[in-house]
Amino acid sequence: MDLITVLQILDSTVRLATPLLLACLAGLFSERAGIFDIGLEGKMLAAAFFSAAIAAVTGSVWLGLGAGIVASLALSGLHGLASITFRGNQLISGVAINFLAAGLTVLIAQSWFQQGGRTPALLASGRFGGITLPGAEALREVPVIGPIYYELISGHSILVYMAFACVPLTWWVLYRTRFGLRLRAVGENPEAVDTAGISVVRLRYAAVLICGLLCGLAGAYLATALQAGFVQDMTAGRGYIALAALIFAKWRPWHALYATLLFGFLQAIALRYQNLDLGFVTLPVQVMDALPYILTVVILAGFIGKAVPPRAGGEPYVKER
């Protein structure tokens, strides 16, 4: 395997890890505040559809991005309503949101575009193109560093760089701001936060909405950057892989980056090699597909360090009377 093949695989890893990373950080905010969210998939899907649809109609990818975020935020609001205001079961609410998005996106796509549940293919102005970083062309011929900079680091869309910037940002918000401290506290011990005179409801809504924002970015990236347009069920389980990555990362931002890069790498390998020949054994592509889930179950089983979720996760908060 030569350098250029390795770089291509890594480049594809970055592209495929981006939606996972955004969705994983989205889940991180929500779950750190004590709201389980298995509706990441649905929110991404809704955002993917609306971003592609609006970008196709208006020709502006930024308007598309806005529409995707609004759609994702709306579903987040619904999740908040069900699990915070009406103290319903957060898991069931997440399941409902996933189905709602899976059904509505196709229904609306068919009604608007009549193309069998997809949006028209997006032209260049309706997509996020790659950005060539300064100096990439000049450095291209420099051995080793040149190709790495040109192939791997430069040439991604703005959303990829935003996603990676979100990692330190999330870390800073969670561990270095007052809001972050309260957010983590509300996921561990909401009574204490309430006693301190801080609104549990408001904090949790804030977390759920941040989650919606990030899922919106993830979905828009899928439809307007990674691919050119929306197709039915285009998230293809990425929301669940992000959830797996979140557990793998044990609800920590930097580890979320590593976990999603690992899972992105597995996807890149599965995409490039149908059957991976390791010399002593040939792995079918399905092994690669299943590996993120198997690894997560192993982590959950606690054989490689125990994954402990936020303590108040999944429990609706009932104020004492």
Added chain:
Amino acid sequence: MERMPKWADVVLIPLISLFLAAMISGLVILAIGEDPINALNLMVKGALGSTYGWGYTLYYATNFMFTGLAVAVAFHARLFNIGGEGQAMLGGLGVALVCLYLPWPHWSLALIASTLGAALFGAAWAFLPAVLQAKRGSHIVITTIMFNFIAAALLNWLLVGPLKPRGGMDPSTARFPEATNLPSLHDLLAPLGIGFSKAAPANISFLVGILACVLVWVLIWRTRLGYEIRAFGHSEPAARYAGISPTKITVITMLISGGLAGMMAINNVMGEAERLVLNATEGAGFIGIAVALMGRSHPFGVFLAAILFGFLYQGGAELALWTSIPRELIIVIQALVILFTGALDNMVRMPLERIFMALRRRGA
């Protein structure tokens, strides 16, 4: 004091939730430029207007009965088994192995063996998540989701590889031998002089489904194990104090739940397709969640809700055929039912409780 009479909890709340879901679905149909009343007429006619329609409605209902019971049994122990889909896939594998690799003289014997095989494989797929929940505290919802995907990858591999017959074109097993083909409702009703569509896939599994509903009722409300399951679901500390082992109950409940989900395969794999195809479950495992919520986790409620969803499935297919409304409408309805009966339960319940309290105060 009860805030509400029991009938309101069991009948009124599901009906109001269903009504809300139907209203919103109607608005969705209006929004895409079709007539909701006309759509409902088409659905009723297509799903219930002929024995052909009924044959499909009952076929789908049979699937949902098994997956609905699976979710319901787990709910009684306050476990959320979201892995019905994967367990039903594995159940299909169990049925395929029984039918393909063992010689069967008669369908009745094959049915018994297949039911056991399906239940065994389904239960086996629920075993690990159950043990991880009971012993390691890993959340059963997450592990069962992961197991759904692992099941999909496993079947994908088996059906394009080891199980595909030589020269087979599509990813599926060989056809099951003639002797394992189950009698359809047409075959069963003909001797009684009742004409039933020959083309519809409803088969004897429907009766097995009803039997399963009865048996689950007996299990939950008439056996010691059922009592322990319910006690555990109400309060784990109390159950532990009463000498009920949480590990044992969690694992046994999940084995029963997984077994029931797996048993769906006698209907779709053995009864209808007569071979194991890719994605044979078609999301029925997830519909079990809606069915169990709608049926309030009671076997009779599950039975009714399964028929309702069977109707929606067949009706939705007819809609897609005759109007511009895509089949995905059913997924939206399913989502709304899960949302209102499950997640937004309190939204319906709280005002209703207030009304009943007010009525009672006036009466007193």
